[in-house]
Amino acid sequence: MRNAPYGFLLPPAVLFVLFFALPIGYAVWLSFRKVRVSGLGLGSGARTEVWAGLQNYTEALTGGELLHGALRVLGYGCIVVPVMLGLALLFALMLDTEKVRLASFTRLTIFLPYAVPGVVAALLWGFLYLPDVSPFSYLLGELHLPWPDLLDGGPLYLALSNIAVWGGTGFNMIVIYTALRAVPAEVYEAAKLDGCSPLQIALRIKIPMVAPSLVLTFFFSIIATLQVFNEPTTLKPLTNSVSTTWSPLMKVYQDAFGRGDIHAAAAEAVLVALATLVLSFGFLRAANRRSRQEGAR
Amino acid sequence: MNALAARTNTTPGTAQGPPPRRRTALVPTVTLLLGALYCLLPVAWVVIAATKSGRELFSTFTFLPGSGFADNLRDLNTYRDGVYWRWMGNSALYAGLGALLSTAVSACGGYALAVYRFRGRETVFNILLAGVLMPPVILAVPQYLLLAEADLTDSYVSVLLPLVLSPYGVYLSRIYAAAAVPADVVEAGRMDGAGEWRIFTRVALPMMVPGLVTVFLFQFVAVWNNFLLPYIMLSDDEKFPITLGLYTLLEQGANTPALYTLVITGAFLAVVPLIALFLVVQRFWSLDLLSGAVKS
Numbered sequence: 001m002r003n004a005p006y007g008f009l010l011p012p013a014v015l016f017v018l019f020f021a022l023p024i025g026y027a028v029w030l031s032f033r034k035v036r037v038s039g040l041g042l043g044s045g046a047r048t049e050v051w052a053g054l055q056n057y058t059e060a061l062t063g064g065e066l067l068h069g070a071l072r073v074l075g076y077g078c079i080v081v082p083v084m085l086g087l088a089l090l091f092a093l094m095l096d097t098e099k100v101r102l103a104s105f106t107r108l109t110i111f112l113p114y115a116v117p118g119v120v121a122a123l124l125w126g127f128l129y130l131p132d133v134s135p136f137s138y139l140l141g142e143l144h145l146p147w148p149d150l151l152d153g154g155p156l157y158l159a160l161s162n163i164a165v166w167g168g169t170g171f172n173m174i175v176i177y178t179a180l181r182a183v184p185a186e187v188y189e190a191a192k193l194d195g196c197s198p199l200q201i202a203l204r205i206k207i208p209m210v211a212p213s214l215v216l217t218f219f220f221s222i223i224a225t226l227q228v229f230n231e232p233t234t235l236k237p238l239t240n241s242v243s244t245t246w247s248p249l250m251k252v253y254q255d256a257f258g259r260g261d262i263h264a265a266a267a268e269a270v271l272v273a274l275a276t277l278v279l280s281f282g283f284l285r286a287a288n289r290r291s292r293q294e295g296a297r
Numbered sequence: 298m299n300a301l302a303a304r305t306n307t308t309p310g311t312a313q314g315p316p317p318r319r320r321t322a323l324v325p326t327v328t329l330l331l332g333a334l335y336c337l338l339p340v341a342w343v344v345i346a347a348t349k350s351g352r353e354l355f356s357t358f359t360f361l362p363g364s365g366f367a368d369n370l371r372d373l374n375t376y377r378d379g380v381y382w383r384w385m386g387n388s389a390l391y392a393g394l395g396a397l398l399s400t401a402v403s404a405c406g407g408y409a410l411a412v413y414r415f416r417g418r419e420t421v422f423n424i425l426l427a428g429v430l431m432p433p434v435i436l437a438v439p440q441y442l443l444l445a446e447a448d449l450t451d452s453y454v455s456v457l458l459p460l461v462l463s464p465y466g467v468y469l470s471r472i473y474a475a476a477a478v479p480a481d482v483v484e485a486g487r488m489d490g491a492g493e494w495r496i497f498t499r500v501a502l503p504m505m506v507p508g509l510v511t512v513f514l515f516q517f518v519a520v521w522n523n524f525l526l527p528y529i530m531l532s533d534d535e536k537f538p539i540t541l542g543l544y545t546l547l548e549q550g551a552n553t554p555a556l557y558t559l560v561i562t563g564a565f566l567a568v569v570p571l572i573a574l575f576l577v578v579q580r581f582w583s584l585d586l587l588s589g590a591v592k593s
Contacts, residue, residue, distance in 0.1 A: 011402045015462035016424070106332060116568055121339070133355065135360055179588075233528075253529070256438045277430060
């Protein structure tokens with residue numbers, strides 16, 4: 001009995017060591033190493049792995065490509081996160097209204113994109129962005145309006161954001177809606193007796209009540225946004241505007257498998273992980289401090 | 298939905314208060330319908346586009362069905378000796394077997410963390426949770442290199458094993474086990490002389506089933522939708538899952554519009570099974586379980 005919990009924890013622990021701890025440790029180790037080529041780099045002894053110190057890190061940070069990718073992803077995230085969570089909150093509040101019709105149908109439909117792989121979602125929207133096959137360009141053409149090139153420049157950010165919003169809103173809506181339903185009905189009854197309108201109830205009571213799940217969805221959205229890879233990779237064949245290093249993770253992939261420099265890739269991967277941790281935990285701390293202040297008031 | 302209806306019915310005010318207005322709440326209903334329309338748009342498009350022949354795709358209005366579905370299907374079936382269906386089969390294998398293993402591991406871990414008091418319990422839990430935060434790429438690239446050392450890359454195992462441990466699955470299992478398995482039931486089992494493993498498999502597991510179904514579905518979707526890991530691990534396209542297969546098809550098709558119809562039909566057929574799965578499953582399983590909601 002005393003050893004039983006350890007027995008049950010053995011399978012997850014072994015997998016954790018093999019597929020989480022070991023790879024992370026190995027990536028950190030690789031990030032401090034580099035390949036030194038002597039002579040022409042031919043023969044078996046010509047390429048040796050040596051200690052590199054922080055060289056991979058300084059190169060990643062000064063090389064420009066990684067930072068440009070980070071800036072692009074930041075711009076993309078500034079669209080995706082507010083729009084996606086705003087819509088998720090709006091739909092959750094609407095579902096939680098009395099006398100709403102077709103609630104189960106709309107709830108399931110808005111959730112459905114969750115079951116569509118990011119690659120397939122990007123592919124579907126990619127075709128809808130192509131002027132040759134898109135229904136929107138057809139309609140605009142009938143109205144004699146020009147078709148904006150959605151896969152270039154600024155609109156590309158909107159095009160990519162739209163794919164993420166489409167795929168992610170439903171899941172976040174469910175998380176927020178679940179939190180809303182946990183609020184006891186008596187709370188609203190009291191507010192209604194005091195003459196609050198449904199809008200006031202939503203703004204003053206419901207949104208503060210679900211603040212913890214909003215924080216949680218925000219937290220996971222930031223992480224997912226920084227790691228965007230599938231959607232821009234899938235759109236790449238359709239446009240020249242998505243480079244092989246468009247997002248930080250694409251840069252890591254490109255360095256590891258395109259250029260074959262695993263040491264640079266490892267340093268960049270560690271940097272992306274650190275940035276993710278700092279940003280997401282920074283946000284959590286800020287959110288906690290805010291709620292504590294409000295509690296004190 | 299049922300719970301929502303139940304709540305509005307049992308709200309005290311509606312029974313005795315002023316007569317309930319029959320009017321539909323217009324703004325919420327319309328907002329939700331617009332949201333649903335937005336979510337259905339690409340799906341509706343691909344359903345119709347899959348019926349078009351290559352010529353119709355570029356010449357007729359998008360939302361008019363075409364006449365080429367049978368031809369498209371035949372083209373897809375014969376494309377490289379039906380490799381498309383092999384990708385679908387691979388995806389089913391990766392997602393089905395992977396989710397099954399993952400659920401078993403999550404159940405063990407979640408049960409241990411919920412039922413036992415032992416030193417280091419919270420530490421173990423927090424370390425596991427930290428795994429959620431790791432960008433897949435910081436894992437995937439060294440996972441590839443480590444598996445290459447063991448000569449295991451470009452194999453089914455290389456896509457299956459790294460996804461078996463799901464930190465979110467362990468987290469959900471812990472919540473479900475804590476809510477569904479009462480401590481006195483475990484204690485009663487011990488009184489009857491049952492071993493810990495026997496109590497887990499015979500008593501606790503059946504109680505955890507609704508939660509474990511959720512873990513299974515969550516992980517099934519996560520593996521089915523995964524792209525990065527197979528993209529990194531696999532080079533033999535006989536082992537590709539559907540996401541990677543469609544991607545390579547699109548990559549080749551980008552310059553050959555003749556392949557567009559193949560990609561579109563393939564995307565259509567790839568979307569159908571998961572949507573069907575959710576439509577069937579939601580009849581006896583609540584979406585809310587996905588976010589860790591536990592019925593009281």
